[in-house]
Amino acid sequence: MLRAAGLSKTYAGPQGVPVPVLHGIELEVKSGEFVAVVGASGSGKSTLLNLLGLLEPASAGEVWLGEERVSHLGRRAQARVRGASIGYVFQSFLLLSGLTALDNVLLAARYVGRDRALAQRQALALLERMGVAHRKDHYPPQLSGGEQQRVAYCRAVLNRPPLVLADEPTGNLDDEHARVILAELRASTAERGAAVVLVTHRPEAQAGADRVLRLRDGRLV
Amino acid sequence: MKLREFLPRGYVFTVVGIAVGVAGLVSLGAMAERITRFIEGGDRFVLGQISVAGEGMGMGAGFTAGGLLSAAKIREIAAVPGVSGVQAQVMLPLNTSTSNFMTLTQELVMGMDLSVPIPNRNYRELPVASGRPLRTDDRRSAVLGAEFAASRHLRTGATVSLGGQDFAVVGILEKTFTAPDRFALVPIEDARELWLRRDPLLVQVFGAGSLRRGDLNTGAAVGWSDGEDPDAVARRIQSTVTGLNVTIPGELSRLLRQSTAFFSALLLGIGALGLLIGGLSLANTVTAAVFERIRDFGIKRALGATDMALLREVLGEGLRVSLWGGAAGVLLAWSIGTAVDARVLRDGQQLFLFSPRLLTFALVFSLALGALAAGYATLRIVRLSPAEAIRRGS
Numbered sequence: 001m002l003r004a005a006g007l008s009k010t011y012a013g014p015q016g017v018p019v020p021v022l023h024g025i026e027l028e029v030k031s032g033e034f035v036a037v038v039g040a041s042g043s044g045k046s047t048l049l050n051l052l053g054l055l056e057p058a059s060a061g062e063v064w065l066g067e068e069r070v071s072h073l074g075r076r077a078q079a080r081v082r083g084a085s086i087g088y089v090f091q092s093f094l095l096l097s098g099l100t101a102l103d104n105v106l107l108a109a110r111y112v113g114r115d116r117a118l119a120q121r122q123a124l125a126l127l128e129r130m131g132v133a134h135r136k137d138h139y140p141p142q143l144s145g146g147e148q149q150r151v152a153y154c155r156a157v158l159n160r161p162p163l164v165l166a167d168e169p170t171g172n173l174d175d176e177h178a179r180v181i182l183a184e185l186r187a188s189t190a191e192r193g194a195a196v197v198l199v200t201h202r203p204e205a206q207a208g209a210d211r212v213l214r215l216r217d218g219r220l221v
Numbered sequence: 222m223k224l225r226e227f228l229p230r231g232y233v234f235t236v237v238g239i240a241v242g243v244a245g246l247v248s249l250g251a252m253a254e255r256i257t258r259f260i261e262g263g264d265r266f267v268l269g270q271i272s273v274a275g276e277g278m279g280m281g282a283g284f285t286a287g288g289l290l291s292a293a294k295i296r297e298i299a300a301v302p303g304v305s306g307v308q309a310q311v312m313l314p315l316n317t318s319t320s321n322f323m324t325l326t327q328e329l330v331m332g333m334d335l336s337v338p339i340p341n342r343n344y345r346e347l348p349v350a351s352g353r354p355l356r357t358d359d360r361r362s363a364v365l366g367a368e369f370a371a372s373r374h375l376r377t378g379a380t381v382s383l384g385g386q387d388f389a390v391v392g393i394l395e396k397t398f399t400a401p402d403r404f405a406l407v408p409i410e411d412a413r414e415l416w417l418r419r420d421p422l423l424v425q426v427f428g429a430g431s432l433r434r435g436d437l438n439t440g441a442a443v444g445w446s447d448g449e450d451p452d453a454v455a456r457r458i459q460s461t462v463t464g465l466n467v468t469i470p471g472e473l474s475r476l477l478r479q480s481t482a483f484f485s486a487l488l489l490g491i492g493a494l495g496l497l498i499g500g501l502s503l504a505n506t507v508t509a510a511v512f513e514r515i516r517d518f519g520i521k522r523a524l525g526a527t528d529m530a531l532l533r534e535v536l537g538e539g540l541r542v543s544l545w546g547g548a549a550g551v552l553l554a555w556s557i558g559t560a561v562d563a564r565v566l567r568d569g570q571q572l573f574l575f576s577p578r579l580l581t582f583a584l585v586f587s588l589a590l591g592a593l594a595a596g597y598a599t600l601r602i603v604r605l606s607p608a609e610a611i612r613r614g615s
Contacts (some may be wrong), residue, residue, distance in 0.1 A: 053523070055606060056521055056606035056608040056609060058606070075528060076525070076527050076529075079522065079526060079527040079530075080527075082522070082525045084525065094523075108524050112525050124430055151290075190595045
């Protein structure tokens with residue numbers, strides 16, 4: 001489903017000094033597989049997720065989604081892939097404060113040209129399933145952290161993407177809310193056959209993963 | 222569309238920022254419009270007639286400063302080929318304690334010979350906003366200029382004291398934004414009466430019997446026949462009738478423009494300043510508002526928004542916000558201008574003119590600049606990767 005070959009990333013530091021973050025990552029994740037990525041702070045976990053999710057360009061290497069080498073597509077085509085094939089869950093939720101919970105979820109459907117009425121029915125069903133349907137008309141600042149993350153999860157899976165990338169999705173949540181999110185991520189692999197790559201520090205998340213990858217100094221070990 | 226959808230959430234301060242900039246632009250523009258209308262109005266008036274006065278430095282005032290223009294001279298002028306009509310006039314400063322040379326917009330009593338039509342081609346009749354124009358059989362009646370009446374709170378039916386004599390106000394002129402706004406129009410016989418009452422020297426000359434009432438004219442407005450060149454007719458009058466001061470319309474217009482060159486430069490400066498202040502404020506506010514939402518754009522790109530989709534979205538929001546800000550700015554400027562004018566009108570002045578062309582320009586300018594600023598900011602943002610945009614905005 002997802003394959004990375006020779007993936008590297010180097011940032012430009014102060015005075016243009018290059019700062020290498022990832023070195024030649026080789027990675028393959030199958031459909032329905034739940035992979036946890038762990039490592040110390042600064043080891044490159046979030047950068048790896050950004051490269052896999054086409055949120056920033058790699059310095060070298062390739063990312064394949066199915067049979068398509070998505071890392072080398074044009075900007076417009078990459079936008080299409082991000083909208084239709086990849087769902088993101090971020091540690092800080094990243095909801096738009098000017099939109100209601102429901103509109104935040106529906107944002108995922110806006111850019112892929114989906115029928116709004118159908119998307120709205122599915123969004124409401126997802127919010128219901130995540131226990132936040134009663135908050136659909138509330139704005140993010142009016143929601144608790146746990147509720148915001150559940151809304152963000154609904155947005156990530158609204159288009160039923162074959163790949164879900166989650167960057168410390170439980171980092172700002174208490175144990176109870178963290179369990180809900182992890183269970184849903186797990187369910188999306190089992191029920192939909194989606195591939196999930198999860199960056200986490202939580203031991204229970206690692207325990208529930210099909211595979212745990214360790215990053216150290218930008219290398220998988 | 223709901224109101225909330227038309228004004229995107231979180232843009233209130235942006236709208237306020239734009240409104241302040243546009244209000245500055247509109248206020249300065251309204252002052253420029255006021256000056257422009259004054260200059261254009263004067264130009265239009267002098268180009269519509271040939272003004273003639275008697276030779277020498279007379280006791281008259283206004284456009285026809287010069288010596289007395291006798292009835293005989295008026296008849297001679299009327300006989301010059303190309304002349305279509307001559308209207309005798311008496312122009313007197315209302316307040317004789319104010320030097321004629323120290324004020325550009327002094328209040329005048331203007332006596333008109335109503336037995337002949339107004340020869341001015343651009344003012345065949347002075348437009349009356351309320352009441353009626355003067356009639357040939359009127360005596361002790363006056364039609365007042367808009368500012369003249371407003372500064373004294375006079376309406377049709379009221380009585381006004383001119384030179385110590387009471388006149389019935391039978392009409393108020395429409396606002397012309399130029400000289401007639403400060404005129405009191407009266408029948409010429411009444412103006413002659415006022416003149417005699419206030420000028421001892423004239424009384425002595427008149428009492429000696431060498432003058433008749435019909436000779437008491439400070440000047441005359443002369444019209445020309447269709448197809449005639451007004452400057453040529455004016456020169457023909459000058460060469461045919463002796464003892465006259467004849468103003469050539471083309472030369473007077475040129476002189477007027479020269480004498481108002483300072484105002485024209487001021488106008489240009491005010492306009493440029495308005496565009497600069499309003500434009501910079503608006504562009505800066507819209508650009509800042511877009512950059513403030515850099516994180517939102519990063520999120521949207523992560524959700525599949527293309528560069529074009531984002532550009533469309535931001536342009537739409539930019540236009541809506543600019544329209545709100547522009548409209549609020551126009552309203553703000555209009556409110557302040559109206560309040561200030563209400564205050565200065567007591568002194569017979571008006572500082573602002575909110576013309577339709579100014580308001581239309583302000584709104585179009587707001588929209589165009591808002592769209593440009595939003596487009597520029599968006600193009601800067603879409604160069605960033607979604608991750609970088611989210612990082613910078615968080």
